[in-house]
Amino acid sequence: MKIKFKVQPYQTEAVQAVVDCFRGQPKADPARYRIDPGRLDQLQLSTEGFRNAEIAQTVDVLENIRAVQKRQNLILSDRLVPSAGGKINLDIEMETGTGKTYVYLKTIFELYEEYGWSKFIIMVPSIAIREGVQKSLAMTAEHFAQTYHRKARFFTYNSKRLHEIESFSSDAGINVMVINVQAFASTGKENRRIYDELDDFQSRKPIDVIARNRPILILDEPQKMEGPATKKALPQFQALMVLRYSATHKSEHNKVHRLDAVDAYQQKLVKKIQVSGIQVRGIEGVSAYLHLNDIEVSKDAAPVARVDMEVRMKSGQIRRQPRRLERGANLFALSRELDQYQGFSVTQIDARSGTLEFSNGVVLGLGEAIGDVTEGDIRRLQIRETIRAHLQREEQLFAKGIKVLSLFFIDEVAKYRDYSQPDEKGEYARLFEDEYEQLKAEALGRFDFDNPSYHQYLKSIAASETHNGYFAIDKKGRLADPNVAKRGTDKGLSDDVTAYDLILTKKELLLSFREPTRFIFSHSALREGWDNPNVFVMCMLKQSDSSISRRQEVGRGLRIAVDQQGERVDHPAEVHRINVLTVVASESYRDFVSGLQQEIADGLSARPRQATEAYFTGKQLATDAGPVEMTAELARELHRYLIRHGYVDNDDHIAEPYHQARAAGTLAELPASLQPYAEPVLGLVDSVFSGASLPMPGDARKPSTNPLNQNFDKRAFQELWRRINQKAVYRVDFDTEELIRKSVPTLNKDLRVTPIKYLIQRGTQIEGMTDDDLREGRSFKVGESLTETGESAHSSIAYDLLGKIAEAADLTRQTVARILNDIEPSVFAQYRQNPEQFITEATRLIREQKATVMIERLTYDAINEHYDTDIFTAGQTGNDFSRATEKLKRHIYDYVMPDSEVERAFVQALETAQEVTVYAKLPRGFLIPTPVGDYNPDWAIAFDEGQVKHIYFVAETKGSMSSLALRGIESTKIDCARKFFAELARQVGSKAVRYDVVTDYGRLMDVVGARQVG
Structure with a gap:
């Protein structure tokens, strides 16, 4: 497969912000000069070079920058802020996962098209990032060629391939050199070659030949390149300008674009985050080990808790084993009378709150562990939770052609690959395979009518083949810790680039179902520079490291996923239902989330903190007719509006009522003068920082069950079910x-x-x-x-x-x-x-x-079999609650997970319709056989008809009724269903059950009314 790229407006905006800073610069062919030929005895003639043209004196760069900043309502610069790299420094802030590499590559093409600048150097802080950039250049080459009808020539600087610098200088087209800071800012002999007069380079210094091109420097993650050695080296490149791209700028220059964490989340440009915390609770006087794995719910039985506890074996040994606990269970007896479990009898299992209560007052929440909990226990629980979350997401997304990947960060190779063992498996590899086999067996044991292809896929991959490790590799082909490699090549280590083969250079292969690797173990130091769009679960199997922020780690999995065709799965209605990143942390949910939010808040330096008149005055509102400036009078009106409705506090900070009303669509009406610009005005208010605007990661350990409620037992639903649960076979002449x-x-x-x-x-x-x-x-x-x-x-x-x-x-x-x-x-x-x-x-x-x-020529014949009510409770673990509705009143479950916005709107209408007695989204197990495959209708609805008891209806909801939208197999199945229900009515006498396809609730009522009259 190939990852496909498309033009995204938010990325185009970031590109244009840079291009517009040089408005007025004439487009010119690259300036010609004679490349230094070096020693004459080399018999090499001087060749012609092409360098970037200087910025024209007529171009007011500062004024252009201010115009760009004003357009985006950024803080206006009062001067050009210099750096070691040069006089012109532009900061472009883009949240991790939003495609900043793509943006600066596109910026290269635009600067060439607009102004003729053709020499670019991309500087990166690590080999991992360098390899990622190289891969991005290769992957986007065809995409950019289609747009700009040319390709960029790119290469990675290598002191042993200096002829590439000659080509870089002598070619008039777009030329891009990728270089990591170690290649010019380290003291090693090879790294110093860039400053030396070299015999194999005609007695020239490579840096001098590079500098003659007046290159445009692009710094990827510049906050990682602020050491004294780097700052000292940068002036020698004699850059025309420096463009700095990062999500977390440390040094501020002239910021011309901002797409921070809040913007990216609100615009649904990155994944939504869920956190699964492993909390260890030290309850005084309690030494009994207990971990609450899950709570199972079914209609005909009370909830059951799945726990890990210690059990005395017949041999006398004590081992930790899984157990299923019902209300009244006595752990002292279940453990074969281990003293630490005296007083532990189950008094309550609450699936709603996800808690397990005991007679001695101990309350255990989902994911929590108490008692004698070691670090090894925590790691096992983390691995188990990662696999569990992976399998749940995988089962949901497999049919959509989306491969799910999970990433483990560890801090020592020996914990994964132990070369002293015959099979070379380390502690984590063994734990993974043990837990994987158990959870895989459980997943395969859950009968799923609608997903046999996924079950076959799951069965086909062995535990030993589905995980792999990516670290530095020594010259014996063994994995090695990166910190060992840093001590020098004299230790026998090869280039770290070997560590990233599959996750970087073969990224597309990793995304394919043909590649069995689904779980990746890698070093905690692998931070910026690589990511994969299909990382859905991330686990931190390591000690806390203050040098690596939660935000850096989470950033490896924020990118929007792609399917097997390489297409981004970013439809607005589904983006945050599909793109959910689960982070399995070694701390509690609350601790991890508060730490993550604090890091995000600390990085929002460019956002204003107060909604004042002064802030609003002079800001630009983007409207269809063009930008409109907020006058002092409009700013005053807006400020008064916020105060009058309690949307700001006494210090002009945005208050919680504003966010609640904004989310619910119940904001008070704006003043008449502001109503023509309602959306941009509210967008301006949204740009003011408040804690409530920060992305709030969800708790991945919330109960994942959706039990049947009292509506299921209503006579109306039971009668409806009796009329449609008949099984049948078809005949075709x-x-x-x-x-x-x-x-x-x-x-x-x-x-x-x-x-x-x-x-x-x-x-x-x-x-x-x-x-x-x-x-x-x-x-x-x-x-x-x-x-x-x-x-x-x-x-x-x-x-x-x-x-x-x-x-x-x-x-x-x-x-x-x-x-x-x-x-x-x-x-x-x-x-x-x-x-x-x-x-x-x-x-x-x-x-x-x-x-x-x-x-x-299709006919149906009823057979002596009926669907059992068990299909309503089958597969009730692992529901995707990220898609869930609000709690419902008329449905047989408390929640529905709609498959589309059409279904979501349909549910809302059914909930408010007084004539609806009860309804159900039919389970996947309810199937009608057809010649083109089994068919699962959407809804079963019982209407209250007044004097006549009920009307029973089976409905299929579709966004369009046109023949173009309902053609092929889908249309065929619907036609078969019409025959099925007609034959059922004729043979069994279910005359009151009707079936039709509708677009919304209004159309449903039209059909019900028409049938009633007829």
Whole structure:
């Protein structure tokens, strides 16, 4: 698979902010100069170089910067803030996971297009980030080529490949050099070569040749490059300007763009965070070990708690084992009379609050552990919780084509890979495999009607194959700690780049279901510089490290996920239902969240803290008609409005009532003068910092059960269920002649094949080429290209045309031959243009016609079997409550997890409709067999009809009723369902059960009313 890139408005805004700082700069070809030829005895002639043109004196950079800042309501700069890198320094703040690498790569192309600047150096603080940037350059090359019709030439600086600097200087196109600070700011012999006159570089200093280009420096994570050695080295690059990209700037310069953590979360540009804390409670006088894993709920039984506790084995040994506890369970007896459990009898299991209470007053919450809890116990619990969270997310997302990855941060390789053991498995590897096998067996034991393909996927991957470690590698091929590698190459360690092969250079492979790796163990020092969009669970298996913030660690998993087609899963209605990052911390939920929020708050230095008249005055409001300035009068009106309705406190801080009303859509009406600009005005208020505006991570250990309530036992629902729970089988009297008659005109009308196109490029061998040119594939230069249309490149292959279509459409070769023989010659002629697409499209169209013929001759027969009520409680662990509605009054469950915004709106309407007695979102196990696969209807509804007791209805909700929106297999299943319920009514006498497809509740009532009249 390939990750696909698309133009995003928020990224374009960040690019434009930089470009607009140089408005007035004339676009010019790169300035020409003569590259220093070095020693004359090298017999190398001086070649022509191309450097960035100087900023024109007519360009008022400061005024441009202020215009950009004013447009974004940033603090206005009163001067150009210099740095060691040069006079012009622009800060671009972008939250981790929002694509800052993509943004500065696009900025490179825009600066070239607008002003002709072509020499860029991307500086990074580590090898991990360097490799990530290199990968991004390669992955985005085709994307940018489609937009800008050119490619950038890029390379990583290496003191042993200095000829690349020569090419960097002599090429007039876009040239990008990637360099990590160690290559020029460290004292090692190899790192000092950049400042030395080198015999193998014609007695020149590489830094001098680089500096002549007047490059534009792009600093990726500049806060990591503020050491004295780096600051001393930067002036030698003689940069035209410095662009600084980070989520957490340490030194402030001229900030021209801000997309901070609050912006990114509110705009749904990053994942939503859940935290699963492992809290150890030291209850005085209690030494009994207990850990509450989960609480199971079912309709016909009381809640059951799953705990880990100590048990005396028959051999006399004491081991920790899982146990299921019901109300009244005596732990003293269950442990085979271990004294520490005296007084521990279960008095209450509360699935709502997620608590387990004992007769001695001890209360245990989900994820909590008490008693003799060691660090090893905590690590095991963390690993278990990570696997549990992974499997839950994986089961939810597998059908959407999204591969789930989990990341463990550890602080010592030996805990994962122990080379003193025969199998080389460390403590964490063994713990992982033990816990994985147990949780995998539990997951496979949960019968899921709708997800057999996921269960097959889960069964196909062995525990030993699904985890891997990524660390530095020594020259014996063994994993090594990065801190060992730092002590020097004389210890026998190779370059750290080997550590990041799969997670960086083969990122697409890791995202594919073909790659069995789903759990990654890596070093805690692996911070900025790499991430993967499909990290959904993150676990901190290490001691607390003050040098690595929670925000840095969490940032590795914030990027929006992609599916198997490489597409971002960022539909506004689903982005925060699918994109949820679970962090398994070694501290309590409350401690982790408060620490994370404090770090986010500390990083919001650019946000104002008070909603005052002075702050509002002069700010710009973006409207469709163009920017509107907040005059002093408008600012006064807004400030008075906030005070009058209690939306600010006495110190002009945004108060909680504002956030509550804003979220609920119940804000007081704005003054008339502000109403034309309502949204930008409220956006201006939202930009003021308050603690309530910070992203609030959810608690991943909240109860994940959704028990049936008293509505399930209502007579109306039980009667409705009795009428629809009949099982049936179908029969089809298939007519081949009718299929042929319908398929031929359909193929003549709709079969369209795109011809294969070829790109023809002509090139000329360059003069004066060197051995390096030959090795690097630069011996020819493309002069022109031409796109032509012709026959398929595979047209000479003898395709089994009849066999391919017959197999895919489940027909005989004879039937397919008759269909193809009768279609128009011009339609069949398309086969030679593109055989593969011809076969695919012909198969699709024939299958659709086959389904139509089958439906017309489809009949259902009731059998002596019924669905049991167990299907309502099957799979009641692991619900995705991130999609849940508010607590409901008329549904048979307390909550519904809608699959779409259409369903969410439908639920809201059912809840407020007085004529609805009870309703249910039918469980996945309720299936109607059809020739094109089992069908699961959406809703069962009982209406109160007044004098007539009830109307019973089964409904399917769809966003559109058009034939284009309901075609193919989906439409076929719906047609089959119509026949099923009609036959059921005829054979069983369920005349009051109706079925139809509706777009919303209003349409449902139209159908119910029409049927009632009829």
